[in-house]
Structures are given as structure tokens and as C-alpha cells.
Amino acid sequence: MQNVLFTNANVIDTRNGKVLADQQVLVSNGRIAQVSAGPIQAEDAQVIDLHGRFLTPGLCDSHVHVTAITPNFALLGTMSPFYVTAKTGPMLESMLMRGFTTVRDAGGADYGLALAVEEDALLGPRILYCGKAISQTGGHGDMRSPGQHTFEGCFCCAGLGRVCDGVAEVRRACRDEIRKGATQIKIMASGGVSSPTDRIDSTQFSLEEIDAIVEEATAANIHTMAHAYTARAINRLLPRGVKTIEHGNLMDEESCRLFVEHDAYLTPTLVIYDSLAKEGVEAGLPKEMAAKVFDVLEAGGKALEMAQRSGVKMLFGTDLLGQMERHQLHEFNIRSEVVPADDLLRAATCNAADAFGYTGDFGEIIEGARADMLVLEHNPLDDIKVLTRPETELSLIMKAGRIYKQTL
Template structure:
């Protein structure tokens, strides 16, 4: 077993939004084993003096697409999965170097990519993966255009989703993704920006189909996440057991009530709309699809304010595509005028663990949690934007007890 001791640390208590000064932390065999107010003794393999810097858990991005090397999803489904995997490695390493030690992939990543990271064949955050998101015919993961009768791509390779219709088909598809190791199931439950034949305001899948998918996920002790924009879509999902709603730009007051009643979570993804509006076409998205962004762009901020006012629990998510993934930390800027720093930190740490059913496993600096840690020069509770300047602020990155950056 290898041990590392971090001494003289100001620990960020993410759950309670406060600083625990002058703490000493021991990480052994990839897990935190001690967090002490008094110096820890022992012959640890490595001792790092933080000299009063700020220690917090590594961050979690709850909505990524690590295989989305282009925003053109129809093209993505025709590319070699080997090529896509190789290019994904660049995106993964960049995420880790921004301080994200865990990411929840919302469609595209699979067991092989997650295992490659776990085995350290690839450098990146731990990947929790949905495999292929489930979509109805003509839904948000069906990339066939309105005039297409055939399709060059393969729904089982480099794309983000799979098409299934009817209770028996969706049940089989959910079971298949679970068989392949999915840590959550993704439902495409409304129209979206990047899909060619649906409308933003459409609902997708019947209630019976949704019930079947959620039932299969629940049976496997994993959660469901659902792509949904409108109140009409959201309000039929939450009572059926969907744990996290992705985007939610066009939700209403009733949606907020349902989030609270059913202990569900909202994952706003403001960064992707901001990026798509500014450079979506240049980055590779078809112009007629990019225009759909403006149907939800301004609404995202209003939904964020409504959710915060009602006390809806939120996750940090970005949903960025292709080269626009470099804007990952911009999500903090886009939320900071509405969401207090302590709530934003919770969204990017312990809220994610709670939502996934893994409370205490990550997202906190507590005994038993994973040794996923970052060290900052300044206190993010005083100024959340310190997290957006990793080159100057991010001094140390540790994942599972292994150092990936150390400027101390």
C-alpha cells in the first residue's frame, strides 16, 4: 500500500460550505483514511506541505460526452471507433487537468474507455458511463435526416445513442446497456438541438416505455438520467423515478415542486448553449441545427434562477462538444451571478455523489472517500472563479491517490 500525507491544509468542507483550517490528511491505497486537526505520525511514502493552501475534492462534471469529438453527430456515427477513442483521450486528459476527477458520460463512452482510464492506459477522470442513450425513432439520438431511407453509420459504434421503440424493445435495450456495464441509463425524453427531425418542444417515449426503462435501471441498482427541455417533458418524467433531468431550460414552477417532492436533481448545461451560439457552426455543427440553440439559450438562465429560488438540488454539467469542450470551466461563470459559491461547489462535488447513490464515496474530503483531491491557491468559497483559472490556481491534482500535477 502507498500512503501520502498532506499537511497544513485548509480543507473545504463542500457539504457544509465552510473551511476547516489547519488539517492533516492521509491517503492510503487510493482512499482517504485520516482527516485530523492534529499532526499525523507515521512513515508515509510522501509528505506534501500545503502551507495553508485550499484542499478540496476533485470536481465532477455530471454531463459530458467524452467521445463527441465533433458536434456533427451524424458524422460521428460514421467514424472509426478506434479514431474516436484516440481523439477522446485528448479530451479526457484536458478534463483532468482542469480539476475534474470524475465525469458522468451522457452517451458515447463505454466499458472499454472507462476501463482504459481505470488501468491508466489513458490519462483522464474516472468515467461513469451510460453507454448508448436510448432514443425513440425520430428522437434526439436518431441522426437520420428527413429524406434519408438508409444510414451509413452504425448505431452501436461511435455514436451517442441507439434507437428502440415499444416496451419490449426499450426494456431489451436498457438490459443490454446494463449488461455492458452502464453505471446509469440515459433516456432521450424530449426534442433537442443536435437532432435533425425532432422539435425542441416534443415529448419522446410513451409513459409505458419510460416506466420499463426506469424499472430496469432500478432493478440493477443504478439511476436514470433524462434529456428533457420543456415542463411538459420534465413533469411526466420525475414522478416515474427519473433521478436527474438534463438541461431543463423550459421547466416551470410545477417542475420545481416535483424536483423537491421526488428528491430529483437538475443538471443545467449553460456552457454548451453559450459555446454553440458563438462558435457552433465553425466547430462543425450544421447551420440549421445551430439555429435551434436560440430556442433554449436565454431560457436556461431563467430556469436556473427559478430552480435556485425554489431550492432545487443541482449538479454541475456542461454537455460541450468537440473543440468547444475547452470551455468546460465557463459553467462557473455562467452560474455565479445566480448561484452562491457554496451551492456551486456542492453541485460540482457531493451533490453528484448523492444523486448517483454514492454519497461519501467522492465529492468530500472525509475518511473512506476516494483520494480524488485538488489544491487551490485561493479559497473558492470567497471567489468561485478561482476554479476557472487552473494555470494559476490549480497547484495539485490527485486521483485515486496518484498525483497528476504537483506545483507545491
């Protein structure tokens, strides 16, 4: 891999929300070797003069389902995994071309898919994966219908979740996902839109089961992410060590207090509700589930305002499924009505690294970090919406030191 030297770069300092002007950045062996305001000597490096363009860390979408080629998860669980992978490939490449160099999969991706991307057999962002999300019987990861007594698929194929009950079973499930390389454990801790037999306002798993899940993740030095909508669900999770809450549309002020107290993160996924309301049924969501979207649609914006006002740290996430994945960057538009550009950029960069236990590894342009970087024509701190126009604004995409797009 050839070394690359970026010169005359306006480097975006995501952590402090400012621009470092006239910087030189040296990339070597897939990492950022040097950042300097003065000249860098690197005779063997490819020199790319940015002429004052903006060099920013690659983006992280902290809630994706890269194998969810349809929002009908019961159908997905019966599909050939070979077919699902073939359909997943173009989705991954599209994410990379939008500037996402890391994604955290919230159920479905596994070691093989992550390795295929790492080896460039599939082009896409680096995948941090939980394997199968952990669900109780009748929970958000159980896709059997109320009248279904048998299961035609299997929990080891293309589905997003695995079902287990009781402390011993959840421990075994977590240990199995950790054995298979999971970088986080996902808990289905409340009802959801796309599951057929639960209610949005239900809590899922006992406190003893949740403690066992968090304990197993902590023992493996990885974090837990939890699907949860209501304050009742969220407020029982945060004191137990869950690091990130996914969605959180129906949280309350006490939830905000607990987020801050326990140094936890909220991952709003507002674009999925907007997309499901407009085209969910067309995309394949069963009609009987589509009505659930409206239980959380408007509440998501109110929760975002509450979280921002209370100083809750947030991550950028989308949760898009199937054909709706093309709306990924629209999350920036939705949140920008409430969240300032610097906070929103942090949510998509260094906040993710901090939440996942990778501080200094990605999300910042600092020495030693992965060379995941984008070149933008304009400053996203002035207008975050430049990130939503990759065709005209995104001049270069680098992941782990390799250039995947360059129009300079």
C-alpha cells in the first residue's frame, strides 16, 4: 500500500468543532502517521494537494442492518444467505460512496461478511457486528406470527435475531456471538415496529437476564446496544450498564438524566420512521405492522429536542431497510433542524469511537488513527448538509489508507 501525503488541507477537528488550517497529513500502512502545520518529508509518498479543501474523518452510521434487504423480517429469515449476501453487496458499496467508512450493524451481519469487506472482496465500510440480536420469545427478534406453531427458517441463517429465555440461555447466546467475533451485543429490550407479536410499549427480558447479557459483554470488553423505545424500557437499562440506546423515541426527562449520569449514548434513527411512513408497505413491510410506525413517528423529533437540550451524547444512526437504504444521508437533514453542525458531525465520528471503545482509532484526524478520511469541497461545520451531496461535495474517499474515490 503506497503512502499518501495530503498537503494544504483544512483539517476538521471533530472533537473540538473547529478547522485546523494549512495542515499536512501523512498516511502510512493504513494509519495516520503524522499531522503537522509544517512540511512533512515523505519522498516515497503520493502527494495530493488539497488546495484548501476540507479533510474530515470518514463517517460512522451506528445503526444499520446491512443484510436487511427487505423490512419483512419473517421473509428474510427464510431466504438463502447466498442471495441475501449478493443483494447486500451493492448496498455496502453505496454506503461507502456516501462517505461512511465504518458502520455498526445492529443484527444480521457476521464474521464472514465483515471479513469479505476487510479483504475488499466486497466494497463497503468496515463492519462492526453483533451477529444475531438477543431476543426473548415473543420479543422484537421473534418473527413468528401469532398463529404460527412451527418455524420454517432457522436462527442461524439470514435473520436478524436469535430467541432465548432465562439467564442460562442468554449467557449461552451472548457467549456464542462473542465466540463468533461480535464487536458488541445487541439486546432487544422493548417492542418494535417490525415484529408481529409484541407491542411498542412492552418491556422485554427480566432484569436478571439483562444483567447477565451486560455482564457477558463486559467480560469480553465489548459494549451493549439496546433496542428500546419507551422511558419505562430505557430507564431500567441505563443503570445496568447498557452503553447505547437505539431509537428512544418515547423517553422522558428521567431518561435524559440517566444518560448523562451513566455516560451512555442515544442513537436516534429518525429517517427510518419518515421512510416507513412514506414507502414502508411498498418496500415490503406487512400492512398490519405499518400502523405501528405512527406510534413513534412524531415522538422521535420531540425526543431529539429533549436529548439535545439535556446534553445527552448522541450517535448518528439510520436503521434503514431494503430499498429505503438510499435515504441514509437524509438523517443529517432531519437532525439539523435541532442539532448544531458540530454536534451532529461529532455524532457521526468521534462520539461513535468513544461509545464503542475505540477512542483514537477512528473518528478523528490524529496521529495513530485509522486513515479513514474524506475530502470535501466545503466546510461541514458551516453547513452540515454538504455531507448530503456526495456527488458534488465529496472529492475523495479513503478507508484504511486505500483510496476508493478521487475526483481531484
